[in-house]
Amino acid sequence: MPEQIAATLIQALPYIRIFAGKTIVIKYGGNAMIDEELKKAVMRDLVLMRLVGINPILVHGGGPEINEAMKKLGKEPEFVAGRRVTDAETMEIVEMVLTGKTNKSIVAHLNGEGVQAVGLSGKDANLLIATKDTDNGDIGFVGKIAHVNPEIIHTLTNGGYIPVISSVAVGADGQAYNVNADTAAAALAAALHAEKLILMTDVEGLYRDFSDKSSLVSELTASEARQWIADGIVDKGMIPKLEACASAVEDGVPRAHIIDGRRAHALLIELFTDTGIGTMVR
Structure with missing residues (x-):
């Protein structure tokens, strides 16, 4: 048993060297936010990342709670193309749940x-500036990110803190906007020159045919991702x-990943093992 632990640490060592000092933006969502054991595993993954010198930035959703x-x-609740229809009352609920409770x-x-x-x-220090998404x-x-002001994130990570960000953005007129958490994470990853964007979800990754679990796609390019959509x-x-994922890669993030957050320690498996998991967009 001690030898197995040592072998695991040795396998992780090259990846710790690669990612030390680098920024990893993680979108936290799905069952990993609901199941208590998975939640604990994610928190401990983030702690380990921080302690070995990686700067994890956590962006979270909260769809089930909303x-x-x-x-x-x-x-x-009503959705169009994966976006929540957000009238004024719904916006108040979104902000109350995401910023006041979940965060x-x-x-x-x-x-x-x-x-x-x-x-x-996104309201804090004008972190996420949005315009209306039509x-x-x-x-x-519903907002789309027009600009990211990352200075507050640099201040926090330089001080040893893990920033935890809810995807509520602000317009130039002070209006709050509901921004999809995946979209917000991609914009932050690009602005922070992150080494990776990791989106946690409730499926193994991207399938050519969702009904055929053998059709999982391990890798595709940003242009292929656009074509699939x-x-x-x-x-x-x-x-x-x-x-x-496509947007982040097009804006300079080397790799973006969709991984199965239902797997315990999915973040560590993706970062510190030879095979990784899920689907990578490059």
């Missing part, structure tokens, strides 16, 4: 694991994920 809060208030819960978990984490929304028609206060090979919630 849905639950909406239904309690008699509102039925601070994640921060508390990380602090409890022995690292220092700080919660932010690509899919008028679906309310145009051809309708992917739909619903996978569209913003694949768009985010």
Whole structure:
């Protein structure tokens, strides 16, 4: 047993060298945010990353919690091309849940694991500036990132903190916008010159045919990802994920990954093993 542990650490050593001092942007979502054991595994993965010199930046969603809060208030969630239709009342719910509840819960978990984490929304220090997203028609206060001001992130990571960011952005007029968390993570990864963007989800990765689990795609280019979206090979919630990966790579991030957050320690498997998991966009 001690020998196996030592062998695992030796296998990880080259990757620790590669990523030490580098920034990794992680979108945290799906079942890994709900299942308590998976949540604990993710928090410990982040702690280990921070302690070996990597700068993890965590961007989180909170779709199930938002849905639950909406239904309690008699509102039925509605989506268009993977984006939540967001009227004024829904925007208040989104901000309350993401910034007021989910964000601070994640921060508390990380602090409890022995690292220092700080919660932010896109409003803080004008981190995420957005304009209204009308690509899919008028679906309310849904935003697209127009600009990222990363100075606050540099200040926190230089001080040894893990930034935890909710995907609520702000417009030039002070209006709050609901931004898809995958989209926000991609914009942050590009602005921070991240080494990797990692999107955690509830599937193994990207499939050519979702009904055929043997059709998992391990790697594709950004242009191929765009073509898959145009051809309708992917739909619903996978569209913003694949768009985010393509956008990040086109904006200079060397690699973007969609990984299965249902696997315990999925982040460490992706970063520190020879095979990795999920789908990589390059």
